[in-house]
Amino acid sequence: MENEYIYSEEFQSYGDRLKNSLSEYVNLESAIFDVNAGAGEGESESLKCMQEFLDASLVGDKDTAMKKLFSAGLTLANDSGTLPFELPDSSPEGIAFIVDDSLTHAKVAYKTAIGEIPVEEGIDTLIDHAAARTMAIANALVDAVGNNIDTICNAISVVYPPAAWAIQLSKPLIRYAVTRVSPKVKVAVFMGIEKLSKVSKEAARATVAKAHEVGVKVKNKQLTAME
Amino acid sequence: MTYNEIMAALLQTYEAHPEMEVEEVIAQVAREMGASEKSMENIKSSMSLLDKMQEKKASLETAHENGDSTKKWMLAETEKLTQGREDKDKAAIAEGIAKAVDRGVQQSLSEDVPTYKEG
Numbered sequence: 158m159e160n161e162y163i164y165s166e167e168f169q170s171y172g173d174r175l176k177n178s179l180s181e182y183v184n185l186e187s188a189i190f191d192v193n194a195g196a197g198e199g200e201s202e203s204l205k206c207m208q209e210f211l212d213a214s215l216v217g218d219k220d221t222a223m224k225k226l227f228s229a230g231l232t233l234a235n236d237s238g239t240l241p242f243e244l245p246d247s248s249p250e251g252i253a254f255i256v257d258d259s260l261t262h263a264k265v266a267y268k269t270a271i272g273e274i275p276v277e278e279g280i281d282t283l284i285d286h287a288a289a290r291t292m293a294i295a296n297a298l299v300d301a302v303g304n305n306i307d308t309i310c311n312a313i314s315v316v317y318p319p320a321a322w323a324i325q326l327s328k329p330l331i332r333y334a335v336t337r338v339s340p341k342v343k344v345a346v347f348m349g350i351e352k353l354s355k356v357s358k359e360a361a362r363a364t365v366a367k368a369h370e371v372g373v374k375v376k377n378k379q380l381t382a383m384e
Numbered sequence: 385m386t387y388n389e390i391m392a393a394l395l396q397t398y399e400a401h402p403e404m405e406v407e408e409v410i411a412q413v414a415r416e417m418g419a420s421e422k423s424m425e426n427i428k429s430s431m432s433l434l435d436k437m438q439e440k441k442a443s444l445e446t447a448h449e450n451g452d453s454t455k456k457w458m459l460a461e462t463e464k465l466t467q468g469r470e471d472k473d474k475a476a477i478a479e480g481i482a483k484a485v486d487r488g489v490q491q492s493l494s495e496d497v498p499t500y501k502e503g
Contacts, residue, residue, distance in 0.1 A: 206399045216441040221434055222406040226394045228430040229410040234387035236423040241387055249429030256430075257437055285454055289440035292461045295481050296440075297433055299465060337395060 207337035210260075211267045211346075215282060220264070228256045250294055261286050266349030267342065279349075385417055393417075407431065 206223070213219040228249075234240040235247050262283065269279040338346075385393070390413070398409045410431075414424060440461075447457040462481055466474040 204395050204399050206395060216438060216445055221438045222398070224434050225406050225410065225431045226398055227391070228434060229414065229427045230387065230391040230394050232423055232427050232430060233390050233414060233417065233419055234385075236420065236426075237385065237390075237417070239386045239390070247426075249426050250433060252426075253430040253433040253437070257434060285444055285448075286441060288454055288458055289444045290437050291481060292458065292465070293433065293436040293440040295477075296465060297436055299477075 203339050204337040208339075208342065211264055211338065211342065215261070215264060215268075215286070220260075224253075224256050224260055227260060228252050231256065250297070254290065254294065257286070257290055262350070263346055267346045268349070270345040270349030390417065 210219060210223040231240065231252050232247070232249075235252075265274070265279045265282050268274045269276050274282070393413045393416070394409065397413055398404075398406060401409065404412075410427060411424075414427065419427075443461075444454065444457050447460075448454075458481075462478050465481075466477050469477070
């Protein structure tokens with residue numbers, strides 16, 4: 158229990174932060190309206206590959222291929238100054254993070270809406286993917302910065318962009334993705350997101366507790382080894 | 385080219401050429417729009433990271449199939465990552481990862497979610 162103090166402050170403010178995030182949600186009507194506005198500009202041609210991405214398994218080459226296309230699109234548009242939204246951190250890590258997170262969310266939402274996976278499993282999937290994403294980024298950073306422990310820790314701790322950035326970015330990415338599928342599928346994605354959001358608050362609480370448990374356990378183990 | 389035009393070029397080329405690897409599609413579109421070397425390097429780094437994410441997700445799936453929990457998998461991964469380091473460094477890295485997972489989970493579950501309204 159001695160090491161619980163490390164996380165106590167985060168625990169206390171967690172509920173408040175989540176509440177603030179929830180208050181920033183937009184409604185589905187305006188989200189669909191924005192998508193339909195794009196349709197008028199001839200930008201909503203349905204693409205088989207986008208539907209295949211949504212239908213494909215959550216881990217595999219088809220999933221990664223689509224994410225690579227989106228990360229390339231973000232990088233190219235950002236570097237040529239034509240990105241219609243701000244990228245406070247345009248590092249390869251930041252772009253890979255937001256693309257993986259956003260498209261995974263859209264796919265899980267779709268699979269939840271069509272009944273392919275139960276909502277609870279969808280939430281678990283989002284959590285598992287967040288854990289796997291973290292380990293991948295941590296590995297890459299450790300490989301890149303070598304033995305400078307401060308640099309490693311700083312890099313890991315800043316790899317997740319501020320919540321405001323995620324909120325700002327995930328919307329246009331998900332929105333763009335659903336301009337390339339049929340209107341029915343588009344609605345399914347947003348309905349799935351709504352389903353997930355209804356249970357995510359409680360699930361997040363339980364899971365953050367779990368993540369803390371892992372951290373405390375690892376920390377205790379390392380401290381014991383040091384004694 | 386606008387963001388939408390770039391994305392359309394990438395997705396349409398990918399769909400029209402199933403024989404091409406996604407990396408070839410991206411290189412072709414980037415070449416056509418005169419992307420810089422720096423942009424290409426950044427794209428390669430992002431793609432490499434996405435491959436690593438897929439590897440980790442597959443590894444986690446395998447762990448689940450073998451009856452292991454996400455928590456157990458993370459402990460094993462952290463052990464591997466910190467192997468050969470001093471104990472104080474291991475503790476610092478483990479703490480950094482725990483905080484990053486916490487923040488990542490919160491963000492994954494609390495991002496911009498539209499609320500559906502009937503009618």
